Each structure stands twice: as structure tokens, then as C-alpha cells.
Amino acid sequence: MKLILTHEVSSLGAAGDIIDVKDGYARNYLLPRGLATPWTKGGQKQVDALTKGREVRAIQDIEQAKSIKGQIEALPVQVAAKAGQSGRLFGAVSNGDIADAVKAAGGPQLDKRKIEVKQAIKSLGAYEATVRLHADVAATLKFEVVPA
Structure with a gap:
């Protein structure tokens, strides 16, 4: 089609x-x-x-994307999620949760569809995601999942 x-x-x-x-x-x-x-x-x-x-x-x-890339990569982001005693999450962290955490940390408003995570986030710890800001510009977002 x-x-x-x-x-x-x-x-x-x-x-x-x-x-x-x-x-x-x-x-x-x-x-x-x-x-x-x-x-x-x-x-x-x-x-x-x-x-x-x-x-x-x-x-x-592209100029705006490069400036936003610098902001995102320098930003300390923490995503709060409910977790059990062993560190496993009740559910998983979604792209929308990551976008909200970036906004809460003082970063720019991101479209959740532009965030790519390599594996499902189902436990506490440090992770990386790629944010596609432009066809030629992608930022690496480092964030930490902490217990809520």
C-alpha cells in the first residue's frame, strides 16, 4: 500500500x-x-x-538541535519509579516517563517518540537513551532510575 x-x-x-x-x-x-x-x-x-x-x-x-544536544547531555536526569526491595520495578520506565524527567530536571520539552532506549528498563540503575533531535543530530541522554 x-x-x-x-x-x-x-x-x-x-x-x-x-x-x-x-x-x-x-x-x-x-x-x-x-x-x-x-x-x-x-x-x-x-x-x-x-x-x-x-x-x-x-x-x-540544525543550529537549535545542536544547542539542545549540549543541554541534554549535560543534564543530570533522575527518573523516579516504584520498585521492590530487590530493585525490580513494578512495571517499566517508558519514553514518556523519561521525557517528563528531562522536563522536570530543567531541560527542554522532548517528544517521547524521538527517544530510543535499547532495552526495556525494569530495574533501578543508570541507563542511556538516544534522543533524535534532527536528522543529523542525536543526543545521548544519561539518566538514573531511582526508587520513588
């Missing part, structure tokens, strides 16, 4: 890209979440407008 991405999807592309995916993935994941719309000739005009707007903003965004 041919689709137009309306939001950035890490494994597929950026907003405005035209992609071809399997029908089930489109119907069950991309379309219900509003991450893509079906491709049409009229939609192609929207793609052209999105692409043009993205090119104009790209130069300004």
Missing part, C-alpha cells in the same frame, strides 16, 4: 516521504495512529508543500 508519512517514523522515514508498506502494517498501525495517510494525486501536492517547508526549516533547526 502506498502511503504518505505525516509524522517521522524511525524505521520508515520523515514526514512527507512516500512509502510502500504491507497492507496490514498500514491498516493496523500507521493509519489508526495518524502517522500516515493514503497516497493520492492531491496528496502528492501536500507532499511537495511539506518537503519545501522542511527544507526551509532544516538549516534553522
